[in-house]
Amino acid sequence: MKKSFLMAGAALMLSVSAMAQQFTDVLSKTFEAFDTTRVQEKKLEASNKLNLIAKKFDGEWLAAYYAAYGKVGLTYNESDGAKRDLWLDDADTYISQAVSVLGKDNDETYVMKAMIANARLGVDPKSRWQKYGKVFEENLDNAKQLNPDNPRIYLLRGIAKFYTPAMFGGGKKTALPYFEKAKSLFAARTDTDITKPYWGAATNNYFLGLASTEDKE
DSSP: OHHHHHHHHHHHHHHHHHHHHHHHHHHHHHHHHHHTOOOHHHHHHHHHHHHHHHHHTTTOHHHHHHHHHHHHHHHTTOOOHHHHHHHHHHHHHHHHHHHHHHTSOOHHHHHHHHHHHHHHHHHSHHHHHHHHHHHHHHHHHHHHHHOTTOHHHHHHHHHHHHTSOGGGTOSHHHHHHHHHHHHHHHHTOOOOOTTSOOTTHHHHHHHHHHHHSOOOO
16 A cells, blocks of 8 residues: 555656756757747747647746746737737736736836836836836836845836936946946846746847947937
8 A cells, every 4th residue: 555655755756857858858859949930920929839838838937927928028029019018908807817826026027027127118108107117117126125136127227217318317337337236237147047037138238239239429
């Protein structure tokens, strides 16, 4: 009897391990497909797959987290504001699901909430900056309290400063220190484990290059 219980336990552990491996493999592959293409149709296809992963692995917070990431990413190459808002509605739903699974926010969910807020602001900056600018800053502040070494905090703040007119405290020179800080933190975290979010390094390098150049007179 004892031997049977041990065998059943071992079989269960192997099954759980296999499911976990399946989850990380499919998530990593789909995320890379989304994050390495600039073709909107391919991004949409990969985002839809991330949605399916979130549905299948609804007990994994990272599944919903990356589904939210995909929805936000789709908005950057879309000019239709109504469509962007619908995708961001989905992103809000997914990040709420991630927090529900976790039982609380962590630094990465706060960063994602800030990212969603910034994308909301981008749909209509003139009428939304006051509301979503505050949400953006509050979420990044919360993330920093939990983990000041998260490079995505400084990446997102740098991007926000980069696109803010100099007369309002933004511009290249103001944004540059944020990108430099993010670069050093990205360099200190070289792993590419999908269960430990690592996105943003390439984007940071791009903006670091832009912010480092002098504007022509």
